[in-house]
Amino acid sequence: MQEMLTPTKNEEFNVFSNPEQIQLTSLNDVVDVMSFLLGRLSILGIIKSVDEFAYEFANIRESHSDVRGTVIRNTYNIITSEELK
Amino acid sequence: MKLATFTEEVKFQRLDLAIEVIMKPGETYLVPDFVVEKVKQLNPKVIKKSSDLYHRFRRYNVNIDLNDKILLIIRSGGIGDLLFLTPMAREVKKRYPDSKIFLVCMEQYHEMFKGLPFYDAVFPIPVAFSVIQKEVRYPMTDSNSYCFSMESLIEEDKRAKEQNVYELLAEEFGFLDVDLAPQVYLNENKLKEIKDLFFKEPKDFNKLNIGYQFTASSAIRTVKPQYTLGFLNIWEVPDTRIFLIDSKHKKDFIKYYLKRVDNPLINEGRLEIIDVSSYGLDYAQLVALVSLLDFVIGPDSSIMHLAECFGKPKLGLFAAFHSELRLKNYKNTVALDVFTDCKYIVSKKYSSCFIHGDVCPKAKDLKRYFAPCMDFLTPYNVVGATYAFLQDLKLIEISMDSKYKFSVKKKLDL
Numbered sequence: 298m299q300e301m302l303t304p305t306k307n308e309e310f311n312v313f314s315n316p317e318q319i320q321l322t323s324l325n326d327v328v329d330v331m332s333f334l335l336g337r338l339s340i341l342g343i344i345k346s347v348d349e350f351a352y353e354f355a356n357i358r359e360s361h362s363d364v365r366g367t368v369i370r371n372t373y374n375i376i377t378s379e380e381l382k
Numbered sequence: 383m384k385l386a387t388f389t390e391e392v393k394f395q396r397l398d399l400a401i402e403v404i405m406k407p408g409e410t411y412l413v414p415d416f417v418v419e420k421v422k423q424l425n426p427k428v429i430k431k432s433s434d435l436y437h438r439f440r441r442y443n444v445n446i447d448l449n450d451k452i453l454l455i456i457r458s459g460g461i462g463d464l465l466f467l468t469p470m471a472r473e474v475k476k477r478y479p480d481s482k483i484f485l486v487c488m489e490q491y492h493e494m495f496k497g498l499p500f501y502d503a504v505f506p507i508p509v510a511f512s513v514i515q516k517e518v519r520y521p522m523t524d525s526n527s528y529c530f531s532m533e534s535l536i537e538e539d540k541r542a543k544e545q546n547v548y549e550l551l552a553e554e555f556g557f558l559d560v561d562l563a564p565q566v567y568l569n570e571n572k573l574k575e576i577k578d579l580f581f582k583e584p585k586d587f588n589k590l591n592i593g594y595q596f597t598a599s600s601a602i603r604t605v606k607p608q609y610t611l612g613f614l615n616i617w618e619v620p621d622t623r624i625f626l627i628d629s630k631h632k633k634d635f636i637k638y639y640l641k642r643v644d645n646p647l648i649n650e651g652r653l654e655i656i657d658v659s660s661y662g663l664d665y666a667q668l669v670a671l672v673s674l675l676d677f678v679i680g681p682d683s684s685i686m687h688l689a690e691c692f693g694k695p696k697l698g699l700f701a702a703f704h705s706e707l708r709l710k711n712y713k714n715t716v717a718l719d720v721f722t723d724c725k726y727i728v729s730k731k732y733s734s735c736f737i738h739g740d741v742c743p744k745a746k747d748l749k750r751y752f753a754p755c756m757d758f759l760t761p762y763n764v765v766g767a768t769y770a771f772l773q774d775l776k777l778i779e780i781s782m783d784s785k786y787k788f789s790v791k792k793k794l795d796l
Contacts, residue, residue: 364722364723364724364744364754364755364757365722365723366720366721366722366723366724366733366755366758367720367721367722367758368718368719368720368721368758368759368763369718369719369720369721370716370717370718370719370767371705371706371709371716371717371718371719372715372716372717373705373709373710373711373712373713373714373715373716373717374711374712374713374714374715375713375714375715375716375774376713376714
């Protein structure tokens with residue numbers, strides 16, 4: 298339990314409590330900022346989906362380890378409101 | 383699971399759940415393997431007899447007509463496993479209405495299933511054989527008593543790494559065409575209690591009520607809490623209530639992180655974060671809470687599956703097991719699956735390590751607690767996917783008020 302209570306990186310609190318003041322100190326920070334900006338573009342409808350960039354940027358993201366990876370969105374049996382009408 | 387008889391009284395206790403069962407000497411009980419092992423370690427003389435379930439019950443197979451027979455479905459695992467079994471039990475009852483179907487599960491879950499119409503009774507573990515016999519009302523013999531034990535099916539069967547869990551169970555039961563929707567019992571009294579606790583005002587229903595499962599039952603499937611904190615800090619939809627769902631014994635852990643939530647919407651009175659762990663809800667109350675939510679976010683754990691019982695839209699966060707293996711047949715579901723080059727991955731198709739239990743070997747290598755693959759599910763990924771999905775579902779829309787990005791729309795009964 299004690300281990301769970303110890304954040305792996307204390308500064309992560311600062312990063313997420315104030316996204317406007319992210320300090321670009323690592324590759325992951327750059328990726329976070331790019332993701333954040335693209336997320337805004339998606340909200341404004343300039344790009345279609347926030348997932349589009351996941352492929353592009355997650356490939357260069359590294360976790361706090363030597364593991365490299367990406368995030369893929371899977372959808373299952375979506376019934377949208379249009380289909381219900 | 384084992385059938386065991388003791389020479390002395392044995393007390394089975396779960397202090398965290400306030401569960402205590404006294405097992406009397408001379409009676410035969412259905413008990414989990416670890417109980418027998420523990421008693422054996424403490425004093426082997428206390429065990430008068432211990433045998434495998436299949437010494438007393440026939441192994442269920444697909445060719446058996448279960449009418450006028452007894453089927454014990456036994457699982458000592460968590461909520462998810464018990465929900466996966468519900469479509470099968472429902473189908474058995476439909477095909478063999480004169481069968482008696484009993485579920486044997488851990489005490490804390492038994493109330494969630496005992497009201498389901500296809501279970502003739504639900505027994506909490508450990509249960510005396512005589513208690514089951516009393517419920518049957520006719521002699522249980524070697525020829526009329528069957529059991530289906532899910533033990534090791536998910537953990538050890540190699541099909542579990544390729545097939546959706548519901549489809550795997552349907553195959554085990556011999557059902558080709560079966561409704562795979564899970565089911566849970568919603569207790570009306572508990573529903574009222576939850577409404578009184580969390581939905582006092584009619585306007586509470588007009589807000590966007592999101593359930594977010596903070597941690598999974600296992601650390602390997604948990605997104606690290608700093609990221610959940612990040613999600614809460616960057617959430618931008620006003621008039622949202624986020625229910626942080628977790629077990630009561632983690633309340634101090636949750637509190638530690640909640641102190642650090644810093645979202646301007648909270649001070650404006652437009653965002654409420656409700657720490658469910660601090661209310662000490664039982665599982666039946668948790669079921670009632672999920673039934674009242676609009677949207678659920680969580681890792682590969684109980685809340686995802688409970689949400690499906692009520693047709694709730696949900697976003698799953700998956701890595702160690704690919705979402706297809708759990709959510710493939712669910713409605714209104716989006717999953718974020720992490721694909722990594724972690725050396726413990728055994729399936730390239732799914733990028734999954736299929737490791738059960740609590741310890742991620744990669745995390746251990748790196749001297750950390752949570753699995754590093756889950757780090758790819760950043761708050762930005764989760765928030766972005768949630769906004770996109772909520773917009774698709776027409777639960778939120780781009781706001782006309784320039785102060786906020788989104789507004790909550792009138793909810794639809796999906």
